Amino acid sequence: MTTPFVSGHELSDKINVSVNTQHLPEHAANEADKYAFAYEITIANNSHESVQLINRYWLIIDGNGKQSEVEGAGVIGQQPQIDSGNSFQYTSGAVLDTPVGSMQGFYEMQDKDGALFRVPIDIFRLAVPHLIN
Template sequence: MYRALTRDIEVVVEPFYLEEQSDPEDDRYVWGYRIVISNNSGVAVRLVNRYWNITDQNGVVDEVTGPGVVGEQPRLSPGDTYEYSSGCPLDTPSGLMFGHYQMETDEGELFDVDIPAFSLDSPGLLRVLN
């Protein structure tokens, strides 16, 4: 698992290879990832936007931005946890993802919360952070 802590908001990522959706002979490699966001701060926050930097093993970068996650903009009160799963296809057998969530307090303050860099490695490859 990979962890990042920003302003007492913890983001934990657990990536996993989706063999049943992958087809290496067709250069299609698919990973899922589970993310748990824990608000350990003293203020409520809403996840309003996301930013992802996805880099394959050839250094090709895909940047993804948009509102919320998986169609939601969850509000986390102090002590709340939010969990979701999503996925990422690549044309190469390994890659790297990192990013941030833009959060907003009830008072309208916007700030970024880091998503830790995590490695996407096909089974059988040496597992390293690219």
């Protein structure tokens, strides 16, 4: 049986996602005319109940407009339970064909009653620093 997806769930606005990015110039991908980036995500649960991160979806766009989508269960091999007032932090990465790009997406979360809801992840930039003087 599929758990119903709830649009406009009351908890959506109480889960905050913040992102810090970093170019990884020492990464092997950079030697193949690619650009490697790390992004550190903090998911803060400012609601009154525990939630669980079930799935993720990313739309990655490079500087040429090439789009790729990534989706799947959890993040970094985990489907973390985030208790009320707590946060979960992880680091992952992306490799682009260009020195500038962006990412955006959402997390699919589950509340204590099993209802699924989406938490949007606002667009953020991946860029080699000091590219434009």
